[in-house]
Amino acid sequence: MLNSLIEKLKEVKDFRKSQGRRHELWVVLTIIILALLTGNVSYKQITSFCKAEEEKLIEM
Numbered sequence: 001m002l003n004s005l006i007e008k009l010k011e012v013k014d015f016r017k018s019q020g021r022r023h024e025l026w027v028v029l030t031i032i033i034l035a036l037l038t039g040n041v042s043y044k045q046i047t048s049f050c051k052a053e054e055e056k057l058i059e060m
Helices: 002-010 025-037 043-052 054-059
Strands: none
Touching: 002 025, 025 043, 043 054
8 A cells, every 4th residue: 555655645746946955855755645644744843753763664
């Protein structure tokens, strides 16, 4: 199921400027969705989620 979600997220057009872009949009969106699904709704909580789950996210 996650793979089909990722395939759909890869289809989302990225309107960000190339300057300062570090990660592909689908990666950012996937991480945000995972954070939201685990109850992390604020920017601070999403940041904390990323730091706490960094190893698992890198493996993904």
